[in-house]
Every structure is written in C-alpha cells, then in structure tokens.
Amino acid sequence: MKYFSVTTEYLFKLEKGKRFIVLFLLSLPVGIAMSFANPIGALYGWLKGYTAGGDSYADAWTFFGAVPASVSGVGIAAAFILMLFFMSVSSTVISRSLRVGVFGIKGVFRDFNEGFIPVLQAVFAYAVAVLMVKVVATALMLLAQGTLNVALSAILSVAFLILAYFAVASLMSIGIMYLPYMTFNGLNSFNAFTAACSGASGKTFYRMLGAVVVPMAVCFAIMFAVGVAGNRWASLVVESVLNSAIVTYYLTLAFLSYYEILGLVREDYPKDYFYYKPRRKGR
Numbered sequence: 503m504k505y506f507s508v509t510t511e512y513l514f515k516l517e518k519g520k521r522f523i524v525l526f527l528l529s530l531p532v533g534i535a536m537s538f539a540n541p542i543g544a545l546y547g548w549l550k551g552y553t554a555g556g557d558s559y560a561d562a563w564t565f566f567g568a569v570p571a572s573v574s575g576v577g578i579a580a581a582f583i584l585m586l587f588f589m590s591v592s593s594t595v596i597s598r599s600l601r602v603g604v605f606g607i608k609g610v611f612r613d614f615n616e617g618f619i620p621v622l623q624a625v626f627a628y629a630v631a632v633l634m635v636k637v638v639a640t641a642l643m644l645l646a647q648g649t650l651n652v653a654l655s656a657i658l659s660v661a662f663l664i665l666a667y668f669a670v671a672s673l674m675s676i677g678i679m680y681l682p683y684m685t686f687n688g689l690n691s692f693n694a695f696t697a698a699c700s701g702a703s704g705k706t707f708y709r710m711l712g713a714v715v716v717p718m719a720v721c722f723a724i725m726f727a728v729g730v731a732g733n734r735w736a737s738l739v740v741e742s743v744l745n746s747a748i749v750t751y752y753l754t755l756a757f758l759s760y761y762e763i764l765g766l767v768r769e770d771y772p773k774d775y776f777y778y779k780p781r782r783k784g785r
Contacts, residue, residue, distance in 0.1 A: 533746030538577030543729020543737035603769035639666035682760035
C-alpha cells in the first residue's frame with residue numbers, strides 16, 4: 503500500500519490536514535452530482551425486489567428502475583461539467599505544490615485556466631472508458647436476467663456488477679498517470695496514455711491496483727450499507743461526502759504516483775515535517 507500511504511500522508515499529515523480540507527471542498531460539488539448520477543445505496547432496492555424473466559436493455563441500464571433514468575442523466579451531465587471546473591482547479595493546486603512547494607488557490611479562474619485542457623482530455627477519456635464498461639456490464643446483466651432461476655440470476659447480476667467496478671478500477675490503475683503526463687509534460691492524449699501505461703506496468707500495476715481498489719471497495723460498502731437503512735436523504739448525504747473524498751483521493755494519488763514512480767523530488771514538504779527524509783539518488 504505504498505501509494506496509498508504516500509497519498510494519505512500528503513492529504514492528512516502535511517500541513518495538518520489543510521490540504522485535504524481545501525481539495526475536499528473543491529470536490530464537494532462533484533461528489534453531490536455523482537450521488538445522483540450513480541447512487542450506490544439504490545442498489546439495495548434493486549436486489550430486494552429482484553425478479554427474473556427478461557427485461558429490456560433500457561431496464562437493465564437503470565437496474566430495473568432502481569436508479570431513475572432522468573435523475574441519473576442530469577447527475578451525469580452535472581458531474582461531467584463540474585469535474586471540468588473543479589478538478590482543473592484542484593489539479594493546478596496539487597501540481598503547483600509538488601513543483602514549487604506552495605499549496606493554495608492563487609485565483610479560482612486562473613487555476614482553472616491553467617489545468618483545464620489536460621483535465622478536459624482526461625475526464626473525457628475516463629468517461630468514455632466507464633461508458634464502455636457500463637454498456638458491456640448492462641448487456642451481461644440482461645443475459646443473467648433472462649435466467650428463470652431468480653437466485654442464480656441475482657448472483658450472476660451481482661457478479662457482473664462487481665466485475666464492472668473491478669474493470670473500472672483496473673483501467674484507473676493502468677492510466678493513473680494519464681493526467682499528470684499531460685499536465686507536466688504537455689503530451690497529447692495518445693502519448694500521455696501510452697507513457698502512463700508503461701509507467702504503471704509490471705509490479706507497479708498490482709501495487710497501484712491495491713491503492714485504487716481498497717478505498718473504492720470500502721466507500722462503496724458504506725454507501726450500500728446506508729442504502730439498506732432505506733433513508734434516501736441519509737444516503738444522499740453520505741454518498742456525497744464519500745464521493746467527494748474519493749475524487750480528492752484519486753486526483754491526489756495520480757499526481758503523487760507520478761512523482762513516486764518517476765523518482766522525482768517533491769518540493770511540498772514543510773520545513774518542520776520531521777518525517778521527511780530527502781530522496782536518495784537512484785532510489
């Protein structure tokens with residue numbers, strides 16, 4: 503859990519959690535939109551009323567009505583737009599802190615303008631990748647729904663859903679440095695992706711996969727558990743908070759892993775941080 507530790511150190515230990523608070527607040531609008539776009543707690547209602555016998559692709563897409571299509575659609579559009587703005591600001595704040603050791607917002611629109619193009623490309627690429635996974639997973643769930651045995655159908659549907667989230671986590675682990683390569687190196691989308699895949703290959707991929715999967719699994723388990731309680735407002739609040747924390751964590755993980763994997767020297771350690779040990783050459 504090397505990359506997890508480095509990321510949590512950046513967010514919570516350095517400057518006594520100030521960095522987490524700033525980045526979390528920037529991610530909060532995105533987290534709220536995500537709670538409408540993909541409400542994990544609503545999946546309990548889907549499983550509770552699960553039936554077999556075959557439905558349309560559109561029904562399978564909305565988990566057979568558990569996730570309202572109109573609400574989810576508005577949430578997805580809002581999340582996409584909000585990501586472009588707030589993640590642009592956050593990525594500029596994080597990258598600046600690593601490069602020159604100054605953490606803070608210099609100007610919301612100035613920081614947005616500086617990070618917009620790389621974030622636009624990254625958000626679009628990840629959105630397309632997630633959409634492709636969703637298309638395949640929905641088709642598989644529809645096949646499972648056609649099974650007359652309700653128990654078997656439910657087990658297969660849940661298995662396909664878990665595999666879909668694992669596929670998304672794997673894609674994130676492979677392309678975790680996609681955004682930093684565009685931000686720091688000015689690479690185009692294709693070259694940034696190939697460089698990110700090369701950097702996160704081999705043993706690094708499995709370490710990164712753990713740093714991606716574990717927080718995702720824990721947060722989703724909490725969201726689902728709150729959904730079991732059946733209180734929609736409680737689910738909305740909890741999911742908004744956890745989604746915001748997830749966005750903050752993954753965005754920070756991307757930039758921190760870039761520095762760690764390439765062996766670059768960071769400039770963001772406060773002088774009074776006694777845990778800091780200068781990186782040895784070649785380490």
